Amino acid sequence: MTATTADTVPAACPRCRSGKIEMRSKSPVVGIWTVFGCPTCLYVWRSTEPEENVNPDKYPAAFRLRPEDLPSLQVVPPIPPRRSSS
Amino acid sequence: MRAYKDLREFLSVLEQERQLLRIHDQIVPEPDIAAAACALTEIGEDSPAIYFDNIAGYTSARVAMNVHGSWCNHALALGMEKDAGMRDQFFEFVRRFQQYPGTLERVASAPWQEVVVDKDVNLYELLPLFRLNRGDGGYFIDKACTVSRDLDDWDNDNVENVGIYRLQVKGRNRLGIQTVPQHDIAIHMAHAEARGEDLPVAIALGNEPIITLMGATPLLYDQLEYKMAAVMQGAPYRVVKTAKGLDVPWGSEYVLEGRLLCGQRETEGPFGEFPGYYSGCHKYPVIEIDRVSHRTDPVYDAVYVGRPWTELDFLQAMTTSAPIFLQLKTTFPEVVAVNALYTHGLVVVVSTKIRYGGFAKYVGLRVLTTTHGLGYAKVVIVVDEKVDPFDLKQVMWAISVKVNPAGDIVTIPNLAENLLDPACSPAGMVTKMIIDATTPVAPDIRGDYGEELDKPLRTDQWRTKLMALAKEMRK
Numbered sequence: 400m401t402a403t404t405a406d407t408v409p410a411a412c413p414r415c416r417s418g419k420i421e422m423r424s425k426s427p428v429v430g431i432w433t434v435f436g437c438p439t440c441l442y443v444w445r446s447t448e449p450e451e452n453v454n455p456d457k458y459p460a461a462f463r464l465r466p467e468d469l470p471s472l473q474v475v476p477p478i479p480p481r482r483s484s485s
Numbered sequence: 486m487r488a489y490k491d492l493r494e495f496l497s498v499l500e501q502e503r504q505l506l507r508i509h510d511q512i513v514p515e516p517d518i519a520a521a522a523c524a525l526t527e528i529g530e531d532s533p534a535i536y537f538d539n540i541a542g543y544t545s546a547r548v549a550m551n552v553h554g555s556w557c558n559h560a561l562a563l564g565m566e567k568d569a570g571m572r573d574q575f576f577e578f579v580r581r582f583q584q585y586p587g588t589l590e591r592v593a594s595a596p597w598q599e600v601v602v603d604k605d606v607n608l609y610e611l612l613p614l615f616r617l618n619r620g621d622g623g624y625f626i627d628k629a630c631t632v633s634r635d636l637d638d639w640d641n642d643n644v645e646n647v648g649i650y651r652l653q654v655k656g657r658n659r660l661g662i663q664t665v666p667q668h669d670i671a672i673h674m675a676h677a678e679a680r681g682e683d684l685p686v687a688i689a690l691g692n693e694p695i696i697t698l699m700g701a702t703p704l705l706y707d708q709l710e711y712k713m714a715a716v717m718q719g720a721p722y723r724v725v726k727t728a729k730g731l732d733v734p735w736g737s738e739y740v741l742e743g744r745l746l747c748g749q750r751e752t753e754g755p756f757g758e759f760p761g762y763y764s765g766c767h768k769y770p771v772i773e774i775d776r777v778s779h780r781t782d783p784v785y786d787a788v789y790v791g792r793p794w795t796e797l798d799f800l801q802a803m804t805t806s807a808p809i810f811l812q813l814k815t816t817f818p819e820v821v822a823v824n825a826l827y828t829h830g831l832v833v834v835v836s837t838k839i840r841y842g843g844f845a846k847y848v849g850l851r852v853l854t855t856t857h858g859l860g861y862a863k864v865v866i867v868v869d870e871k872v873d874p875f876d877l878k879q880v881m882w883a884i885s886v887k888v889n890p891a892g893d894i895v896t897i898p899n900l901a902e903n904l905l906d907p908a909c910s911p912a913g914m915v916t917k918m919i920i921d922a923t924t925p926v927a928p929d930i931r932g933d934y935g936e937e938l939d940k941p942l943r944t945d946q947w948r949t950k951l952m953a954l955a956k957e958m959r960k
Binding site for chain 1: 513514515516541542543544607609610616619620622623624653654655656657661664665666671674675678679680681748750751752753755763766767768769770
């Protein structure tokens with residue numbers, strides 16, 4: 400896989416490799432950078448960041464996530480039960 | 486004592502005191518901003534704040550970092566002389582803390598209302614966001630005050646909460662917020678969720694330095710941070726109400742208004758956290774932002790978090806030590822001072838007078854049952870009253886000669902601990918330790934302690950005289 404550039408929406412999320420990527424923002428000064436986001440693992444990156452943050456092949460193994468593991472993340476704080484309306 | 490009206494006034498004081506570096510060269514958001522802030526932690530004790538005003542891709546972004554990042558800056562934030570020592574800052578902080586409560590000054594309008602964006606909010610455009618550490622899951626707002634009220638007790642100002650929580654920008658108008666059940670906002674959120682309602686929040690970003698310290702202080706649930714800020718600055722604290730009824734500092738640079746969404750949890754993290762480790766990912770609550778207001782050319786204020794010490798450790802220094810000290814002192818008036826500066830009080834050093842043999846261990850145990858001690862205070866070192874707990878050379882001397890591990894180490898297994906402490910096993914549980922580094926007194930007759938060395942007569946007079954001469958010589 401290749402690193403993202405400012406002009407193209409990347410093919411995969413650097414962190415979880417999900418293939419659905421959203422363009423979140425263009426730089427206020429035109430053409431400098433683009434911010435992308437992954438709707439699966441919610442990772443966000445800017446096209447001008449160091450390669451290990453934008454290129455799925457260079458993303459550090461220690462920080463990778465697998466989409467299938469996301470539902471089992473710990474919920475903090477727990478969601479309390481609704482009060483009964485009386 | 487001094488009441489800074491806003492962050493800009495404090496930055497100008499730092500500049501006058503030669504404690505602010507302005508960087509006009511163009512930088513890229515990553516990795517330059519975090520790298521510069523990290524480098525500041527490596528260039529000495531008096532490291533200045535840093536201010537960037539030429540960030541690639543932004544038209545007029547301004548970012549300040551390390552604003553509280555040295556004892557000089559911390560002293561100036563408190564309105565003290567910039568060379569005030571740690572011990573003096575501690576006792577002054579404690580003195581003011583005990584004056585609680587101060588008062589609020591409510592005014593109708595504020596400079597942050599100059600520009601309002603309430604349609605198509607895009608935080609990535611509006612804020613100069615950047616990644617701090619390479620493994621962070623995104624861009625975090627980490628030095629803003631999040632304000633909330635209790636939906637069950639809406640008009641009670643004392644339970645309004647102003648707290649600093651890490652906020653991950655996960656979408657154009659969507660934030661994740663880290664709250665643990667011990668946080669006051671978690672109580673507000675639990676009440677709102679039990680009612681089935683969203684919780685209104687206001688996020689005040691870029692503030693004068695005192696409210697930031699108060700937002701980092703573990704106050705009691707019914708103590709309002711603005712009223713503590715008022716006694717800390719020696720003047721009523723000026724606030725403006727949002728349309729929803731939340732009080733926001735008059736001097737804020739940005740105010741983000743939105744709702745903590747009822748019953749929603751989403752992937753959040755990791756974030757490089759205060760112990761010097763990443764936090765991992767959890768499912769945390771979500772905030773949707775409806776409206777952003779800001780001053781013209783707003784200043785974005787952030788804190789670098791890395792391996793300690795960083796600016797974060799100054800934010801968690803006296804703000805952690807003072808509440809522990811005051812709670813201990815209620816039980817044991819003999820306690821002289823508390824140093825909880827290290828990693829948010831995972832290590833606590835207490836100096837105390839000794840009533841009788843074994844007394845120091847009870848003081849140590851009491852540290853564990855203070856409200857902050859419950860989730861931190863993993864290692865407690867108790868020293869004699871003559872040992873300054875803020876002077877680690879003295880503390881190490883006390884440990885060197887006054888500790889016999891055979892009788893001076895108490896460990897208690899399986900106590901609750903903050904999840905972020907990587908030593909926990911399992912997460913949230915840890916063994917805690919008390920080191921009694923005081924001189925044994927009867928009926929504790931261990932050791933062979935004769936007469937301790939003291940100072941020659943007139944040492945104090947000579948110190949005053951020589952300090953003045955040395956200061957003159959170095960001008």
